[in-house]
Amino acid sequence: MAGLSYVRVEMLPEREPPVSEVGLIGWLKSNLFSGWFNTILTLISLYFIYALVSSILPWLWSPTWAAQSLNECREIVSDLGKEHGGACYGVIRERWQQLLFGFYPDELRWRPILTLILLFVALAPVLFTEAFPAKMLWFTGAFLFLAPWLMWGGVIWTPLLVAAGLVIGFYAFKFSAGAIGNLAAIILAIALPILWWMFAIGPISQGLASIIPFGIEVVESRLFGGFMLSVWIGVVAIAISLFLGVVLALGRQSELMIVKYLSVGFIEFIRGVPLITLLFVASTLLNIFMPPGTNFDIILRVMIMATLFASAYIAEVIRGGLAALPRGQYEAADALGLDYWKSQRLIILPQALKISIPGIVSTFIGLFKDTTLVSIIGLLDPIGLTGSIRADANWNGIIWELYGFIAILFFISCFSMSRYSMWLERKLRKGHQ
Amino acid sequence: MSTLELDTQVDASRMEISDEVAIEISDMNKWFGTFHVLRDINLTVNRGERIVICGPSGSGKSTLIRCINRLEEHQAGSIVVDGTELNSDLKNVDKVRSEVGMVFQHFNLFPHLTVLENCTLAPIWVRKVPRKEAVERAMHFLEKVKIPDQAMKYPGQLSGGQQQRVAIARSLCMMPRIMLFDEPTSALDPEMIKEVLDTMIELAEEGMTMLCVTHEMGFAQAVANRVIFMADGQIVEQNEPHEFFNNPKSERTQQFLSQIIGH
Numbered sequence: 001m002a003g004l005s006y007v008r009v010e011m012l013p014e015r016e017p018p019v020s021e022v023g024l025i026g027w028l029k030s031n032l033f034s035g036w037f038n039t040i041l042t043l044i045s046l047y048f049i050y051a052l053v054s055s056i057l058p059w060l061w062s063p064t065w066a067a068q069s070l071n072e073c074r075e076i077v078s079d080l081g082k083e084h085g086g087a088c089y090g091v092i093r094e095r096w097q098q099l100l101f102g103f104y105p106d107e108l109r110w111r112p113i114l115t116l117i118l119l120f121v122a123l124a125p126v127l128f129t130e131a132f133p134a135k136m137l138w139f140t141g142a143f144l145f146l147a148p149w150l151m152w153g154g155v156i157w158t159p160l161l162v163a164a165g166l167v168i169g170f171y172a173f174k175f176s177a178g179a180i181g182n183l184a185a186i187i188l189a190i191a192l193p194i195l196w197w198m199f200a201i202g203p204i205s206q207g208l209a210s211i212i213p214f215g216i217e218v219v220e221s222r223l224f225g226g227f228m229l230s231v232w233i234g235v236v237a238i239a240i241s242l243f244l245g246v247v248l249a250l251g252r253q254s255e256l257m258i259v260k261y262l263s264v265g266f267i268e269f270i271r272g273v274p275l276i277t278l279l280f281v282a283s284t285l286l287n288i289f290m291p292p293g294t295n296f297d298i299i300l301r302v303m304i305m306a307t308l309f310a311s312a313y314i315a316e317v318i319r320g321g322l323a324a325l326p327r328g329q330y331e332a333a334d335a336l337g338l339d340y341w342k343s344q345r346l347i348i349l350p351q352a353l354k355i356s357i358p359g360i361v362s363t364f365i366g367l368f369k370d371t372t373l374v375s376i377i378g379l380l381d382p383i384g385l386t387g388s389i390r391a392d393a394n395w396n397g398i399i400w401e402l403y404g405f406i407a408i409l410f411f412i413s414c415f416s417m418s419r420y421s422m423w424l425e426r427k428l429r430k431g432h433q
Numbered sequence: 434m435s436t437l438e439l440d441t442q443v444d445a446s447r448m449e450i451s452d453e454v455a456i457e458i459s460d461m462n463k464w465f466g467t468f469h470v471l472r473d474i475n476l477t478v479n480r481g482e483r484i485v486i487c488g489p490s491g492s493g494k495s496t497l498i499r500c501i502n503r504l505e506e507h508q509a510g511s512i513v514v515d516g517t518e519l520n521s522d523l524k525n526v527d528k529v530r531s532e533v534g535m536v537f538q539h540f541n542l543f544p545h546l547t548v549l550e551n552c553t554l555a556p557i558w559v560r561k562v563p564r565k566e567a568v569e570r571a572m573h574f575l576e577k578v579k580i581p582d583q584a585m586k587y588p589g590q591l592s593g594g595q596q597q598r599v600a601i602a603r604s605l606c607m608m609p610r611i612m613l614f615d616e617p618t619s620a621l622d623p624e625m626i627k628e629v630l631d632t633m634i635e636l637a638e639e640g641m642t643m644l645c646v647t648h649e650m651g652f653a654q655a656v657a658n659r660v661i662f663m664a665d666g667q668i669v670e671q672n673e674p675h676e677f678f679n680n681p682k683s684e685r686t687q688q689f690l691s692q693i694i695g696h
Contacts, residue, residue, distance in 0.1 A: 328540075332541035334502075342559070346554060
């Protein structure tokens with residue numbers, strides 16, 4: 001047994017790791033050149049990257065900012081003797097304002113810019129709950145009514161009266177719930193504001209305007225365009241569809257038969273139809289169903305369709321999150337005596353939404369890019385504008401620069417959304433462990 | 434029977450059983466689809482009673498106590514808890530649920546809330562207790578289950594035994610008059626079972642009415658005043674623990690006991 005017994009007398013000190021574990025050479029060796037096959041693959045990849053970059057960079061590096069037409073660009077490029085040709089940036093210089101704002105009047109462009117800045121202020125307490133005080137949410141609420149007023153203009157009374165509709169709905173519910181029951185009160189709380197918005201706001205707002213005519217210049221929807229239009233439709237549709245999606249997802253899981261089948265029917269119908277057909281319905285058919293003489297704004301109609309479309313997808317994403325929660329969570333909430341709405345709000349939805357973040361953000365990114373489809377029904381979003389720019393005799397035949405510019409605008413927006421969602425996921429994961 | 438003994442001394446001085454009826458179950462039946470899970474259950478529980486329910490798996494013991502706060506609906510017979518009958522009236526259900534605490538096998542803590550928030554949530558939102566008071570109450574019960582220092586952590590950062598003690602504290606914060614335990618120690622590592630059982634014993638010593646589905650026979654012997662044995666959805670035998678363990682009457686009971694204590 002003597003051979004088995006062993007006692008260490010001296011403890012070993014820490015030693016430096018071998019070169020392969022640390023430093024640049026170690027990293028290269030283990031990641032790019034481990035074995036002859038990987039080395040060959042690395043070399044081939046490097047060659048491809050070189051070939052790609054060496055043909056694109058010279059094209060991008062092209063001093064054509066001042067050019068007045070495509071022909072002028074070509075002259076500048078051929079004078080430089082570039083074999084692959086060069087980008088023509090003159091079109092961006094000449095048209096970037098149009099690509100951003102459409103035909104929104106020059107002297108009023110401070111309004112969409114201000115709206116965008118205020119949008120960030122309004123989003124801050126929603127997106128970064130810890131860094132900003134919850135009181136800022138009041139501004140977020142006010143922004144919902146301020147933004148359309150800034151964008152479309154008109155008398156100040158209209159947004160105030162629209163907001164008053166919500167107050168009417170709230171009090172209708174509060175005072176009738178006891179007398180006629182919850183469900184009837186909810187229906188009343190939805191119907192009253194809609195009637196108010198449809199029939200009361202116009203005359204009242206006109207009446208108030210004749211007494212105190214405070215307002216800003218009206219900008220008609222046909223002047224809206226460019227990236228501003230995409231953002232405007234996208235932001236509104238994203239904000240409302242998240243809310244609607246939650247309602248639909250809960251509706252689909254409801255034990256009330258009618259609510260359940262209405263939700264299922266709506267979701268399946270919308271998901272079974274291409275967005276473009278919904279947009280055509282918005283642009284042509286909807287007017288047929290409206291009473292004659294009513295002029296229902298085209299951008300509003302498109303917003304409604306985009307919102308409904310996205311909300312069906314969001315509903316399905318959130319349903320996935322709801323299904324992923326263990327039954328025990330519902331049971332624990334029930335056992336503590338929380339009623340349906342409280343357990344949804346405090347226990348179920350916070351967890352389900354957290355699980356659904358990647359899916360929700362993907363849907364939002366998709367929705368935001370889908371706003372370019374409005375060009376097909378004649379709205380002048382960036383894609384819609386490219387048609388007229390390319391029809392211009394000066395720029396006839398330009399493709400890459402124009403679409404590249406639009407692509408960059410969309411990429412910045414979508415990439416930010418994607419990074420935000422990753423950050424949010426990480427933050428929530430840390431919190432719960 | 435020495436393996437059953439707990440090393441904890443139980444102070445029985447306050448474990449009084451009153452004549453007041455806490456739960457009255459009569460001729461209760463329940464089906465899952467066509468499967469008859471609970472058959473003609475009759476059970477009266479007086480205030481202060483500590484009842485342990487045991488039986489082979491699938492015997493309906495969990496379903497029985499889940500019927501008492503209507504996590505499961507019964508289809509025939511009646512269940513009256515603290516004078517409130519459980520029926521389709523949601524107000525009655527909510528009333529019973531806010532007075533009956535429940536502890537689950539898998540704890541079912543809310544992972545997105547801290548331990549403290551887990552404990553204050555229901556008092557604040559259901560009982561309308563002011564936040565400050567709810568926090569004080571939560572800390573009181575967290576001290577009672579001996580983990581006040583974990584209050585700011587999330588459930589996922591605690592061990593199983595700690596989580597189960599938080600779950601008990603969470604139920605106690607609602608000041609329940611009855612506590613239901615659904616196999617509270619079955620999902621725990623052996624060395625954590627004792628800390629949860631100690632907490633439950635302490636509760637029993639304070640006179641809490643308890644119904645406990647468990648296979649911890651040592652706990653049953655030390656604390657229960659009545660042991661119920663269920664099989665095939667029926668109550669097969671019930672007796673005070675000493676008689677139950679040393680002198681089981683029915684064959685099913687003998688067989689069951691020999692299986693769980695035999696080795």
